[in-house]
Amino acid sequence: MTQNLQYFLIPFMDWRIMLLLWGGVFAGIWVGAIPGLSGTMAVSLLISFTFSWEINDALAVMCGTFVGAVYGGAITAILLNIPGAPAAIATGMEGYPLAQKGEAGKAIGLCTTVSLFAGFVGVAALAAAAPIIARFALKFSPRDFFLLAVMGILLIGSIGGGDPIKGIMSGTVGILISMIGMDPSTGELRYTFGSLNLMAGISFVTAMIGLFGVSEALTQFRTSGAKSPKQNLTKVIPDWPTFKKYLPLAVRSSLLGVFIGALPGTGGDVAALLAYDQAKRTTRNPETPFGHGAYEGLVAPETANKGAIGGAFIPMLTLGIPGDAITAIIIGALFIHGLRPGPMLMIETPHLFWMIVSMLIIANVALFVLGLLSVRPFAKIIEIPKSIIMPIIIILSVIGTYAIQNSVVDVFYMTGFGVLGYFMRLYGYATGPMVLGLILGPMLDSNYRRTMQIAEDRLFPFVSGFFTSPLSFFLTASIVFMLFSQTKLYRKWRGIE
Amino acid sequence: MKRVVVCLAVVSLLAAGAASAAYPEKSPQGYVMWGAGGALDNVSRAATPLASQHLGRTIVLQNRTGATGAIATTTVANLPADGYSILFGAENPNLYKVTGISQIDYDQFDPVIILMANVGVVVAPKDSPCQTYQDLIQAAEGGKSIKMGSTGPGGLPYVATNMIQKIHGVAFNLVQFDGEGPALTALMGGHIDAVAVGLLAAANYINGGSVKGLAVISPERIGGIGDVPSVKEIYPGKYDQYLPWGAFFGVFLKKGSPKEAHDALQDAYLKACNDPKFTEFADTMGGVKLGLVGDAARAYIEQNKAVSAWLLYDSGGAKFSPEEFNIPRPTVK
Secondary structure, eight states, X not given: OHHHHHHHHHHHHOHHHHHHHHHHHHHHHHHHHSTTOOHHHHHHHHHHHTXXXXXXXXXXXXXXXXXXXXXXXXXXXXXXXXXXXXXGHHHHHHHHHHHHTTOHHHHHHHHHHHXXXXXXXXXXXXXXXXXXXXXXXXTOOHHHHHHHHHHHHTTHHHHSOSOHHHHHHHHHHHHHHHTOEEOTTTOOEESOTTOHHHHTOOOHHHHHIIIIIIHHHHHHXXXXXXXXXXXXXXXXXXXXXHHHHHHHHHHHHHHHHHHHHHSXXXXXXXXXXHHHHHHHHHOSSOSSOTTSOOTHHHHHHHHHHHHXXXXXXXXXXXXXXXXXXXXXXHHHHHHHTTOOOSTTHHXXXXXXXXXXXXXXXXXHHHHHHHHHHTHHHHHHHTTSOHHHHHHHHHHHHHHHHHHXXXXXXXXXXXXXXXXXXXXXXXXXXXXXXXXXXXXHHHHHHHHHHHHHHHTTTOHHHHHHHHHHSHHHHHHHHHHHHHXXXXXXXXXXXXXXX | OHHHHHHHHHHHHHHHHHTTSSSOSSOOEEEESSOTTSHHHHHHHHHHHHHHHHHTSOOEEEEOOOGGGHHHHHHHHHSOSSSOEEEEXXXXXXXXXXXXXXSOSGGGEEEEEEEEEEOEEEEEETTOSOOSHHHHHHHHHTTOOOEEEEOSTTSHHHHHHHHHHHHHTOOOEEEEOSSHHHHXXXXXXXXXXXXXXXXXXXXXXXXXXXXXXEEEESSSOOXXXXXXXXXXXXXXXXXXXXXXXXXXXXXXXXXXXXXXHHHHXXXXXXXXXXXXXXXXXXXXXXXXXXXXXXXHHHHHHHHHHHHHHHHHHHTTOOSSOGGGGTOOOOOOO
16 A cells, blocks of 8 residues: 555656646647647657657656646647637537637636646546446447447537537438448448548548538638637636535546546547537526537536546456557557556556556646646637638648648548538537547447447347447446436426426 | 666767768757557567667668558658668568558568567467367367467468468357457456467466467477477478568668668677577567568568468468469469
8 A cells, every 4th residue: 555655756856747747638638739739640650769768757747747638738729719729619509609609718727727626536447446437438339339329429419500400410410421431330431432441431630620620610710801809818716616516416427427438439528528418408597508618518428528538547457458549559558668558557557556546636736727727818819800710720620630630631621611611600500420420330330340240130038138238228227317318298397497 | 767877878889989980970860660669669679778879870760550550651661761761660561462451562662671470379278178289180170160360461460360370270269359469368257269379479378387289380480489380390280381480570671772771780690689688578578570671671571471472362361362462372392
């Protein structure tokens, strides 16, 4: 025990690790905020860059960047309605209307404060219950992942804008686009028309940059003469009653985030979207309705994606299984540094576990401080005339898209999605459902077919699985309840308007 | 930080020393055909900084993923053959022609070096009723439905599973995953009964005791997991036609690249491959270090191609017959 405490304290004592963590967080915030540059990209670049470093230093800068990048995505989502990362899609739904009302400072301040809280929840779960959570996460069968994806698809109702038919259309097109490329199961080519570039498929990040970034910039050109709202920056840090008001939601969402993050293959993006949906369904009387700047809709996704950071490390450190894309890359880094990420990692190198725990704590504190310090300069971004900021956004979108895999073809896709998104907005189709379809399409597709394969393509074993497995039954029941809770009958019974 | 400064100084000194030589005049670009964090990426990123030191120039690596590596292969094939565009590839291009993905494969490239092999290993959950490889085969022969994890056609798990099915005349119920990692995760969760994966993905789980290694698909046992028997021990003679077989990771230049570039890179990567740091890395990962160059490298690639292409074709997973591309059927040597 004292041994572990010693390991835990190493990063606090070492000024170099401290510096690298703070530097990583600072760089991560910017990487996350710029649409197109992602934490995944930054961490994979860091592998080569830190090759000759000591493992502790390399881990410090990677952990810092990870934490910073998840946070940074929210900044541009709130200020410009352009999420810097997929995990911030839901944040923009409520954050941007707030910025339009001049409350960007308050919004970012609240995000930063609850982020610190959620980060700690994630780290606490990692430190206290990692083996238990990891073992539970393994119990998730392909059928359960399929059900999670279905739950995610129901979100179209929340983010689909006013007209449900238009939302569903947008989502369906997104799912269809996600099918382009090689069939993950049989290798069959789908919608490729003999083109090698289409065989590679269309990455949802490319589509997201176009649909959110470029199309938003194009849309805002229409109102470029309008004056930007004056931002009120007097009270950035939320006071105790405000914090207390959102605390129950923050606890719920960050725990949800920890768990979704711990599931192999799902990360902060899915966690944030599910938490947003959950908040929207359970908040009885928001001060402001959802979609017009409800603070609940800001707290839920931001706590979920921070909780997911600690969550993603859980299967990684206990079993060597990555919880999301960034931890997958960190596993690669550990290999290159001569460690054995796997079930023996905690036994062979316990110091690594406790050092990552304390590094994440430091990174979260650094995030809180740096985040609050940068609220004022960030909020000024919104006051830059649109005729200057929007062209910059388009340029960054192009650079960011190219940087994903150094592909010019991706830039063409991105531009195409930008123009498509512009016309969609013009005719009242929300772009969110399309991105949602792109994220969840492959998860739906491959897990549905995997479930079928496990049932040997027979209908009865396939259907009965939804009722015989306790986990699947719980998820199925939740979906049924989510649907039922929208009916008039239920709302009348519970007295909801 | 001190180490970084020293390293930078060494690299720049080496760069200055090598500046008089003709190759390399500038930093070569490396294209890795699989994504960051994957096995090929790890191998490339472990060997390249060591090779760069010997070469005197930094080789800049970038991941160009998609279409099981066909995007990177085609990209490099379309760049000038000047020795400054290097392909870091795995075994996948060996199946591009028979699956109809692309007509550009390693026939358009010269291997600089084959760094490492990834041998297949059959694993089961630790509490599985099949405690040995024979148990698994006998259960399948007895008609029991066995859920066998796999990845898309052409991947190591897919080809290895087909090899086992063909040799023993059994049929597994194949469940497809997005990669070896997710298949192993499902195995540990008890959602499938067994899976054949590359040792690189499984070594740490076998040694850590979270899965049970039943057999390595190799003529002999592999150093890192000495307790796991080889298929040749269990079923002598049955597998000879197909072995040695495994995935591999190599460095390639487009055909027609200058000989001095090829030689300089070969020399640098051979030194990197023999570096104790790389040896340690290979051991940690569970890979079998090869360091094959020239004709030996080509022969290794062709053997892999013959086995994989014919197994894929015989199982119905290929669109075109290997015969059309003059790929000989593997025979007992």
